[in-house]
Amino acid sequence: MNTSSAATVDSLSVNHWHHSFDVVVVGYGGAGACAAIAAHDSGAQVAIFDVASAAGGSTALSSAELYLGGGTRIQKACGYDDTPQAMYDYLMASNGPQADSEKIRSYCDGSVEHFDWLEKLGVPFKESEYKQRAMMALSDDCLLYTGNEKTQPFAALSPPAPRGHNLKIKGDNGGPLFIKVLSAALAERNIAEFFNSRALRLVVDSTTEQTKVVGVVFRIDMQEIFVEARSGVVLCSGGFVMNQKMVAEYAPQLLRCTVPIGNPGDTGSGIAMGVEAGGVAINMHEGFVSLPFYPPASLTYGIFINQQCQRFINEDAYHGRVGAALLEQRSERIYLLLNVEDYGDYEARSYLGAPVAATGDTVAELAEELGLNSFLLERCVESYNHFASVGEDPQFQKNSEWLKCLNGPLVALDCTPGRGVHMPYFTLGGLKTSVIGEVLDRAEQPIAGLYAAGRTACGVPRRGDGYCSGISIADASFSGRVAGQAAANNKN
């Protein structure tokens, strides 16, 4: 990892602690805020530090949708019978071979309680559903589908339910509101807050049989400040998407995308500090990738094709699954083909940014303009139409509600990475932690006094192609809360 973080500091070399707390939280985003609140409410004296000059982290920049389920108050009010088991089955399937069954179990079983905990802190939710196909509810409605629950192959594996919980606020303003509520909760609790504080190294006591983490060195006002953590340190300092060198080394495919999602502090410094103390970074090659092609939802009537004139995904899938599939294509160009009538208000409403590559009254005309083989493209569209006309998609099981013949006039949008299309991304690798947030060493033993949460840890979301909106913030707040509690209860 290419970070400036150096090794750990031996506690014997610490002459003087500038501050002393039970629990020290590094990073004041969603994970850190929840860790601090939970640690405090478990009886600990808590301090929270951030390198920025204000609270928020990447959570404040997000929509703060929360992927929760198993029967939340809102799900029930909207008439959905979701269960922890259905949620578990979905998350296990969508996280593929990397799925951490213990973490997913805990997350699903604790999801309703977590929702209630957040609501009690003051996070507002409306008893309503947003029924359109969208990346986020721009109304103040709450519940929406933010993953692949209704699409194949997942719909066949577990009963679908919407689990995205949007905050009760109009526009894309959930993140600032979420942080505002959490910050108020911290202020009420008299939790010490330090900003403009860069965590440099963990302080480690190696005089005892088992090495333990007992503090953190920060750089504040050009000084090295030693802060004792009598019970534990919780690393909540985000992922590494802003460290382009680390991304190039661990997840180079992500560099084909365009917009790293995160705040400037997402440099992997927390991951590096954990590794220096004996932790292990896992799943470092994975990332979330979005191809934000809806709204307008009408673009879902189109088909994505690669240079081989092949479709490669059910287009009704979540934008993150489409983005992941797109990056897998061995193809110089990717296009979205659709009837001009479904192009609709694309330019006014889309986040996609894909330029029009060609238009044509016939497929052959389109193929010529795109430089694709017209025989192959015609047959691809013919095949699609053949089945769409009877409401079927035997290739990719796109839901019949989105099947519609492509009869032209047609338009092709160029969705090739690097040619104008907007492809946000962030990382899904981090420190290996136990189900309560303890950072684990190579032998899978907890490192005493060290916890991690949010994107600094490798949590519930582990695959780009199985990602669902709201899972990162929900996992961050959930894992932060759990880790904060564990740190407070730790007798170091």
Next chain:
Amino acid sequence: MNTSSAATVDSLSVNHWHHSFDVVVVGYGGAGACAAIAAHDSGAQVAIFDVASAAGGSTALSSAELYLGGGTRIQKACGYDDTPQAMYDYLMASNGPQADSEKIRSYCDGSVEHFDWLEKLGVPFKESEYKQRAMMALSDDCLLYTGNEKTQPFAALSPPAPRGHNLKIKGDNGGPLFIKVLSAALAERNIAEFFNSRALRLVVDSTTEQTKVVGVVFRIDMQEIFVEARSGVVLCSGGFVMNQKMVAEYAPQLLRCTVPIGNPGDTGSGIAMGVEAGGVAINMHEGFVSLPFYPPASLTYGIFINQQCQRFINEDAYHGRVGAALLEQRSERIYLLLNVEDYGDYEARSYLGAPVAATGDTVAELAEELGLNSFLLERCVESYNHFASVGEDPQFQKNSEWLKCLNGPLVALDCTPGRGVHMPYFTLGGLKTSVIGEVLDRAEQPIAGLYAAGRTACGVPRRGDGYCSGISIADASFSGRVAGQAAANNKN
């Protein structure tokens, strides 16, 4: 990493060195042997250790093809004008975004010299070419294509040349011969050899400003034996393919394959020891995967299809590239469709192990037996035939020599992982090293006294879909030789 390896040992706690050498090589496979020879020939007093009771490592189990080029004696004798630049361009392209340009440059520029060095040690090569499409030359002929040089998209990027150098021995017996020659070279040099010796931990001197590696603790005869390395330690203890827990954690997709290629010592212990000393493990998610569908070469006339009745690769590609593409398919089943006349002596000669899933006089018949949509499968075959009949493949640019209409009677082989097909695999992640084999820390600074080579390091080969046979053994011997020399020249 789940290995039993613990942290490093402080040199202050070492009361007595049982042995002392300039250079200590951990692991006696191809990389270790070459490291030991080179270190000795650079003037060092050298010892080599292996956990097994004999030399060889995974090299002895391999075919010991060597991927070398840029104008070797054999290439010239066979009439090929290969250049270091053509080899460099090919390896850069085929290793994709992970390619290490500095390592590849050094490897290509030094390739002829390395060939000569090996030949001088006594490794025998015949001035002849093996012209068939095969995974290995079972004759004693030398030169063969072992990658994707002649296939698209690579053929268009750099002038193709065969670079696989098979040893002068009949059958698949290159590995034992290669190790025999290298072992003889070690014996001649009076290099100390220790077997049944398990490396446990590196010994680190932290009294100096820069931490340095000064020895290794081995377990030999139930005793902990402390071995001083006055100049350096070279870790050559293989990859981690035999550590199923590590594979599950870092490269879970590989577990769909069937046969790990390696020796029981490939547990990642060398990688773990390097990480404990401050090293960084990179590219841990990548692996080589083979779908060994030739010989007989006639199977190349067939087409691979997924459950969507789509082809996904030019079937004239190297078996490793086909295997990588196969694992990427979002498909429950993968089939190889071919004319019965090209099935030929499949059962007698193939390593594939794929069972016959269906036979039929027509595509429709085959589709029915396979449970595939006959409309889609017919159109897929029609498309292929349409172009094959005129020697073209606009979808995947399969070379015209392998294009042949599928006119039936037809047979389909089930190439789905887990259904009988043979899919060997091994790992391509390891310690980040400099071009001369120094293990690098998080800040990209060399860790004094510590080197790594072969699959313990992350070397030239970095992608399954760009792999070529012989690159692992050639890279191991090359990187071992370079690291051994660097360790000998190190003034610790």
